[in-house]
Amino acid sequence: MKPPPFEYVAAAGLDEALEALAEPSLETRALAGGQSLVPMLNFRLAAPERLVDLNGIEELARVEETESGGLRLGAMVRHLRLERDPLIARRAPLLAEAAPFIAHPQIRSRGTVGGSVAHADPAAELPAVLLTLGARVRIARRSRGGEPGSRVERTLDLEDFFLGPFFSALEPDELLTAIEVPPSAPGEGTAFDEVARRRGDYALAGVAARVRLDSRGVCDEAAISLVNGGSTPCLMREAARTLVGAEPTPEAVEAAAAACAETCEPAADMHANEAYRRHLVRTLTARVVSRAAGRART
Ligand SMILES: Cc1cc2nc3c(=O)[nH]c(=O)nc-3n(C[C@H](O)[C@H](O)[C@H](O)COP(=O)(O)OP(=O)(O)OC[C@H]3O[C@@H](n4cnc5c(N)ncnc54)[C@H](O)[C@@H]3O)c2cc1C
Structure with missing residues (x-):
């Protein structure tokens, strides 16, 4: 299949892209890596009248x-x-660990x-991983009715960004400009794992975990997020809370894993039924929480 016809704008800068998105007469979408959008166009699941290509905007490609x-x-x-940048590996090793699980x-x-965050796919790795890290998203648009070129920016907790499957808090005239990952605290360990039918396929289920231990080895903060565990990328707050205030013993880890499996809301599809996905969530949660705790200890 070929995509339906569209106008193409190669934006040279952020303001040019925001200007194009702000124009109300044409339905306009941002084009990032195109790895989700182009298949959607080809399958006629989306038919924007104009694409604004972000690939020439240097300021959007920085890691700082x-x-x-x-x-x-x-x-x-x-x-x-994410896999290769030494700064990312040092500051947010969970990103470097999870990125190789994405496709090929x-x-x-x-x-x-x-693109991955804006696409808001509950089966994607990065939204879950970034939720676990407590990330925030930076969003920009052109001022509505204001001077051309004047920008309005806002920052949102990632947890408030995902509103439904493939549905986010982004308005049609807004661009996601950056993702901010808070610094990791001393005594913190993270881990990610998933199960897919073949390497590179979307995960049947995946789990990201972050555990922080105090000097006595007691957990004082924990976060667990699921890939394909619900209709949005989701933080499992209740399950993570069961870890706080005690040492992450095998029994405590197993209790958190059971709570995750019980409270998640996985879909059933041709690849796996709900019960199997819950089973994977339980097994993977136990695995990544104990791995994260082990890393926190060292
Ligand atoms: C064969 C195949 C296998 C894949 N397997 C996986 C997998 O296992 N795990 C996984 O997570 N992903 C997988 N993907 C998807 C891939 O990770 C995509 O790169 C990602 O989902 C979207 O990123 P993108 O940059 O390609 O965005 P695009 O496809 O360009 O855009 C996706 C959507 O986000 C919007 N958008 C993009 N950037 C912005 C922005 N800055 N601000 C506002 N809106 C924006 C677009 O308008 C569009 O609606 C797979 C893709 C393919 C083709």
């Missing part, structure tokens, strides 16, 4: 360390860079962090 020691990832940072290298060389 923030003043607080966290990371700011520009929306156009490619998945492959060819797709990872084009697909972007911003």
Whole structure:
């Protein structure tokens, strides 16, 4: 299949892209890596009248360390860079660990962090991983009715960004410009794992975990997020809370895994039924929480 016809704008800068998105007469979509959007066009699941290509916007492709020691990832940072950038490996090793699970290298060389988050696919790895890290999204649009070129920006907790399957808090005239990952605290460990039918396929289920231990080895903070565990990328707050205030013993880890499996809301489809997905969530949660706790100890 070929895509329906569309106008194409290669934006040279962020303001040019925001200007194009702000124009109300044409339904306009951002084009990032194209790894989800182009198949959607070809299958006629989307038919925007205009695409604004973000690939020429240098400021969206930066990886920066923030003043607080966290990371700011520009929306156009490619998945492959998450695997290879030493700063990312140092500051947010969970991203480097999870990125190789996304599709294949060819797709990872084009697909972007911003595209993956904006697409809001509950089966995608990065939204779950970024939720576990407590990330926030930076969003920009052109001022409505204001001077041409004047920008309005907002920041949102990622948890408030995902509203439904493939549905986010982004307005049609808004662009996701960056993702901010807070600094990791001393005593923190993270881990990710998933099960897919074949390497590179979307996961049947996946789990990301972050555990922080105090000097006595007691967990004082934990976060667990699921890939394909519900209709949106989801943080399992209740399950993570069961870990806080005690040492992450095998019994405590198993209790958190059971709570995750009980409270998640996985879909049933041709690849796996609900019961099997719950089973995977339980097994993977136990595995990644104990791995994260082990890393926190060392
Ligand atoms: C064969 C195949 C297998 C795949 N397997 C996996 C997998 O296992 N796991 C996984 O997570 N992903 C997988 N993907 C998807 C891939 O990771 C995509 O790269 C990602 O979902 C979207 O990123 P993109 O940069 O390609 O965005 P695009 O396809 O360009 O855009 C996706 C959507 O987001 C919007 N958008 C993009 N950037 C912005 C922005 N900055 N601001 C606002 N809106 C924006 C677009 O308008 C569009 O609606 C797979 C893709 C293919 C083709």
